[in-house]
Amino acid sequence: MNPIERYVHRRFARVSRSAEQRVGLAAGVRWALRYVFPDHWSFLLGEIALYSFIVLVATGIYLTLFYIPSDSQVIYHGPYALLQGEQMSEAYRSVLNISFTVPAGLLFRQVHHWAADVFIASIVLHLIRIFFTGAYRKPRDLNYFIGLTMLMLAILEGFAGYSLVDDLLSGMGLAIAYGVAVAIPGIGGQFATLIWGGPFPGNSTFWPRLEIVHVLLIPVTLAVLITLHLVMIMRQHHSQFPGPGRRERNVVGTPTWPAYALRSIGLMLAVAGVLFLLGGLIQINPIWQWGPYHPYLSENGAQPDWYIGWLIGALRLMPNWELVISGRTVIPNPFWGGAAFPLFVFAIMFAWPAIERRFTGDVRRHDLLERPRDRPIRTAIGAGFLSWVVIVFAVGSTDRIFYRLGVSYTLQIHVWRVGIWIIPIVVFFVTLSACRALQRTGAHPLRAWQGQVIQRTGDGRVEVLAGSPDRDTPPISEPPVGTAPAEEARSR
Amino acid sequence: MSPDDPSPVTRWGRLLGALVALGTTARAAARRGPVPRPPGAGEVDPSERTVPASPRAESIVAVLLLLAAVFAFAFTVLYIVLSGNTQLLGIAMGGALLLLAVACIVAGKLVVPQETHVEERGPLLVEEETEEVIHIIEAGGQGISRRALLVGAGGVAGAALLTATATPLASLGPTLGPLHHTPWARGVRLVDDEARPYLASDIQIGTFYTALPEHGDPEAFGAGLLVVRLPANFIDLPAARRDWAPYGILAYSKICPHAGCAISLYRYPTYAPTSQIPAFTCPCHYSTFLPGEGGRLIFGPAGRALPQLPLMVDGQGYLRAAGPFHEDIGPSWWGVHRSQS
Numbered sequence: 132m133n134p135i136e137r138y139v140h141r142r143f144a145r146v147s148r149s150a151e152q153r154v155g156l157a158a159g160v161r162w163a164l165r166y167v168f169p170d171h172w173s174f175l176l177g178e179i180a181l182y183s184f185i186v187l188v189a190t191g192i193y194l195t196l197f198y199i200p201s202d203s204q205v206i207y208h209g210p211y212a213l214l215q216g217e218q219m220s221e222a223y224r225s226v227l228n229i230s231f232t233v234p235a236g237l238l239f240r241q242v243h244h245w246a247a248d249v250f251i252a253s254i255v256l257h258l259i260r261i262f263f264t265g266a267y268r269k270p271r272d273l274n275y276f277i278g279l280t281m282l283m284l285a286i287l288e289g290f291a292g293y294s295l296v297d298d299l300l301s302g303m304g305l306a307i308a309y310g311v312a313v314a315i316p317g318i319g320g321q322f323a324t325l326i327w328g329g330p331f332p333g334n335s336t337f338w339p340r341l342e343i344v345h346v347l348l349i350p351v352t353l354a355v356l357i358t359l360h361l362v363m364i365m366r367q368h369h370s371q372f373p374g375p376g377r378r379e380r381n382v383v384g385t386p387t388w389p390a391y392a393l394r395s396i397g398l399m400l401a402v403a404g405v406l407f408l409l410g411g412l413i414q415i416n417p418i419w420q421w422g423p424y425h426p427y428l429s430e431n432g433a434q435p436d437w438y439i440g441w442l443i444g445a446l447r448l449m450p451n452w453e454l455v456i457s458g459r460t461v462i463p464n465p466f467w468g469g470a471a472f473p474l475f476v477f478a479i480m481f482a483w484p485a486i487e488r489r490f491t492g493d494v495r496r497h498d499l500l501e502r503p504r505d506r507p508i509r510t511a512i513g514a515g516f517l518s519w520v521v522i523v524f525a526v527g528s529t530d531r532i533f534y535r536l537g538v539s540y541t542l543q544i545h546v547w548r549v550g551i552w553i554i555p556i557v558v559f560f561v562t563l564s565a566c567r568a569l570q571r572t573g574a575h576p577l578r579a580w581q582g583q584v585i586q587r588t589g590d591g592r593v594e595v596l597a598g599s600p601d602r603d604t605p606p607i608s609e610p611p612v613g614t615a616p617a618e619e620a621r622s623r
Numbered sequence: 624m625s626p627d628d629p630s631p632v633t634r635w636g637r638l639l640g641a642l643v644a645l646g647t648t649a650r651a652a653a654r655r656g657p658v659p660r661p662p663g664a665g666e667v668d669p670s671e672r673t674v675p676a677s678p679r680a681e682s683i684v685a686v687l688l689l690l691a692a693v694f695a696f697a698f699t700v701l702y703i704v705l706s707g708n709t710q711l712l713g714i715a716m717g718g719a720l721l722l723l724a725v726a727c728i729v730a731g732k733l734v735v736p737q738e739t740h741v742e743e744r745g746p747l748l749v750e751e752e753t754e755e756v757i758h759i760i761e762a763g764g765q766g767i768s769r770r771a772l773l774v775g776a777g778g779v780a781g782a783a784l785l786t787a788t789a790t791p792l793a794s795l796g797p798t799l800g801p802l803h804h805t806p807w808a809r810g811v812r813l814v815d816d817e818a819r820p821y822l823a824s825d826i827q828i829g830t831f832y833t834a835l836p837e838h839g840d841p842e843a844f845g846a847g848l849l850v851v852r853l854p855a856n857f858i859d860l861p862a863a864r865r866d867w868a869p870y871g872i873l874a875y876s877k878i879c880p881h882a883g884c885a886i887s888l889y890r891y892p893t894y895a896p897t898s899q900i901p902a903f904t905c906p907c908h909y910s911t912f913l914p915g916e917g918g919r920l921i922f923g924p925a926g927r928a929l930p931q932l933p934l935m936v937d938g939q940g941y942l943r944a945a946g947p948f949h950e951d952i953g954p955s956w957w958g959v960h961r962s963q964s
C-alpha cells in the first residue's frame with residue numbers, strides 16, 4: 132500500500148465507522164455485497180427493463196419541465212415553417228417547442244420515446260424467459276404476478292405518454308381508446324365520460340388528468356412494484372439453471388461486489404448509451420409531420436407504438452359483431468378487440484401457475500429452472516399461445532403489407548380470421564415434437580447442429596464424412612428438495 | 624506507478640494469463656447449462672476466486688474513462704456552441720455512456736477479482752416463527768368477548784369511509800346527456816374548415832368534402848361531416864330517406880361508428896368495368912361504408928351503419944342540414960341510439 136492508498140483506507144474506515152454508529156447497517160451491507168447472482172445472459176433482460184425505466188424517469192422529468200397539459204387553442208408561430216399560423220392545442224405547441232426550440236429537447240424526447248419502446252420490449256422478453264424456464268413456479272409465483280401487473284401498467288403508461296402530444300397520430304389513438312372505453316358493457320358511457328370529463332374529445336380537465344396519470348400515478352406505482360419485485364427476489368435469491376454444484380437449496384454465481392456490480396453498472400450505462408444513440412440518430416415519432424389533431428381529421432397509415440400493435444390487430448381482425456338486446460347495445464364491437472382480448476391474454480397468464488399446479492399436482496418450492504424441452508407440454512402450450520398473440524399483433528400491420536406488397540387487405544383479414552385458429556395448433560404440435568426430439572438427442576438448438584455429412588462414393592456406397600459435433604447429454608433433473616415438502620405444500 | 628512494477632514482458636504474460644483464465648471461465652460458463660451432474664457422485668464445489676491483476680487492462684480502463692470524459696465534455700460544448708444539434712448531442716452523450724459502460728465491464732471482467740461463490744438459500748417458511756407471529760397477533764385480542772361484533776362494526780365503518788372517500792370521484796363526471804348531442808339541427812349551414820359556406824354547386828362528383836357546422840364548435844365529436852355527390856344510378860336510399868339527398872348530395876357523420884376515428888378514405892369508380900361502387904373507408908380498422916345506400920357497412924368491424932344527416936338546399940343554393948342526426952354518431956355504447964331504418 133502506498134501512502135495515498137493508506138490515507139484513503141483510513142478515511143474510508145473512519146467514515147464507515149461513523150456511519151455505522153448512526154445507522155448500523157454493516158450486517159445488511161455485508162449480506163448485499165456477498166449476494167450471489169447466477170450468470171446467464173437471459174437474466175439480463177429484466178435488468179435492461181429496470182435500466183430503461185431509470186432512463187425514462189430521468190428524461191421524463193426533463194420533459195415535464197416544458198410540457199403544458201392544455202387543450203386551449205392557440206396559433207403556432209414557432210420555427211417550424213410548415214405549421215406556421217396553424218391552430219392547435221397548447222399541449223401540442225409545447226411539444227413542438229420541446230422538439231424545435233428547447234436545446235437538446237428533441238434529443239431527450241426521442242431518448243424518452245425509444246426508452247419506452249425498449250422498456251416494454253425487454254419486459255416482454257423477460258416474461259417469455261420466465262415462462263419457458265418455469266421461473267414462475269412457487270415461490271416466485273407472487274413475483275410473477277407483480278411482473279404481469281407491471282407489464283399492463285407499462286403499456287398503459289406508454290399509451291398515455293404518446294397521447295399527451297396531441298398530434299394527429301395521438302389524437303386518433305385517443306379516439307380509439309375512447310371508443311373502447313365507451314364500449315364497456317353497461318357502464319362504458321359513464322366510465323368514458325368520467326375519464327374524459329364529457330363525450331370525446333372531452334373537456335379541458337382531461338389533459339391535466341392524463342398528465343398526472345402519466346407522470347405521477349403510474350410511474351410511482353411502477354416504482355413501488357419494482358421495489359417489491361426486487362426485494363422479493365433478494366429474499367428468495369435468484370433462481371438458477373441446473374449445473375455442477377448447483378442444487379435446489381444453493382445459488383452459484385458471482386457475488387455483487389465487485390465483479391457483478393461493475394458488470395451490472397456497465398449494463399446500465401450501456402442501455403443508457405444505446406438509448407442516447409438511438410434518440411440522437413434515429414428519428415422516432417416525428418410529431419410535427421401530421422400536424423395537430425382535430426376530431427374531424429385523420430391520416431392514413433397511422434402506426435402506433437409497437438406495444439399497441441396487438442390491440443390494433445385485434446380490433447381489425449374482429450368480425451363486426453355487436454350484441455344488441457331490445458335496443459340496448461350490450462357489447463359494442465371495440466370491446467372485443469380493445470378490452471376483452473388483452474384482458475383474456477392477461478387472465479390466462481395470471482391463471483397459468485394455478486392451472487399448471489392443477490395438472491401436475493406439484494406444489495413444492497422450486498429454485499432450479501427447467502429448460503424449455505424438459506417440459507414439452509408447457510413449452511408447446513406457451514409457444515402456441517404466443518403465436519396466437521403474435522398473429523394478432525401481425526394483423527396490426529396488414530394495411531402496411533397491402534401498401535408495400537399489394538396483397539389485398541380484405542383477403543389478408545379473411546385468411547387470418549381462419550389462420551388465427553389453425554396456426555397456434557400447428558405451432559403447438561411442432562414445438563411438442565421439437566422438444567421431444569431435443570430431449571432424445573440431447574442436442575442444443577443453438578450450439579450444435581445435428582446430422583451427418585455424407586458422400587456417395589464411386590461404387591455407389593454412402594460414406595459418412597462427419598457426424599454431429601459433441602452432443603450434450605441432458606442434465607438429470609434433480610428432484611426439488613424442500614425443507615419439508617409436506618409442510619410447504621400445505622399452504623399453497 | 625510503484626518501482627516494483629513488473630517489466631513489460633511480465634506484464635504481457637499476466638495479460639495473456641488473464642485472457643486464458645477468462646476464456647476458460649467463459650467456456651466453462653457456456654458449458655455449465657447442459658453438463659449433467661452424475662447422480663450419486665460427490666458434491667462438486669464450483670467456488671473459485673482468481674485475481675486477474677492485469678496492469679494492461681487497468682490502463683485500458685483508464686483510457687476508456689478518459690475518453691468517456693472527453694465525450695461528456697463534448698456534450699456540454701456542443702450544447703453551448705450549437706445550441707443543441709440533436710445528432711451530435713446524441714453521439715456525445717451516447718458515446719460517453721457507452722465508453723463508461725465498456726470501462727465498467729472490462730473492469731468487472733479483467734481488473735477486479737473474479738469469483739464464483741456458493742450461497743445457501745434459507746427456507747422461506749420457518750414453522751416456529753410463523754406460529755409465533757400468529758400467536759402474537761392473536762394474543763392482541765385476548766380477553767375481548769364480543770370479537771365478532773367489533774370486527775363486523777369495524778368492517779362496516781371501513782367500508783363506509785372508503786365509499787365516502789371515493790364519492791368525490793363522481794365530480795369528474797359522468798354526464799351521459801351530451802353523448803346524444805351534435806351541433807347539427809335543421810337549418811344549420813355546412814361550411815368548410817375555413818368557415819366558408821358550401822354551395823350545392825361546390826360539391827363535385829368523384830371526391831369528398833369535409834363539412835363543419837356554421838357557428839358550431841368544430842372540435843365537437845359530431846361536428847365533422849363527409850359530403851359527396853353521387854350520380855342517380857349509385858343512389859339507393861331506404862324509403863324513409865328519399866329526400867335526404869338533394870341533387871344527389873349526401874352527408875354522413877365523419878366519425879366512424881366503430882371506434883371514433885375520422886373517416887378519410889373515399890373510393891370512386893373511375894373505370895366502370897372493373898371498379899367497385901363508391902365507398903368510404905376508415906383508416907383505423909378499415910370499416911367500409913356505402914354512401915349510396917344510407918351508409919351500409921360492407922366490410923370491417925363497425926357494428927352499425929354510418930349515420931346519415933338529411934340535407935336541403937336553401938334559396939341561395941347553400942347546403943343546410945334538413946334536421947338533426949336520426950341516430951347517435953360515434954362509437955357504440957350501452958345507451959347508443961341506433962338507426963331505426
Ligand code: FES
Pocket residue numbers: 879880881882883884905906907908909910923924925
Ligand atoms: S374506428 Fe373506424 S374502423 Fe375502427
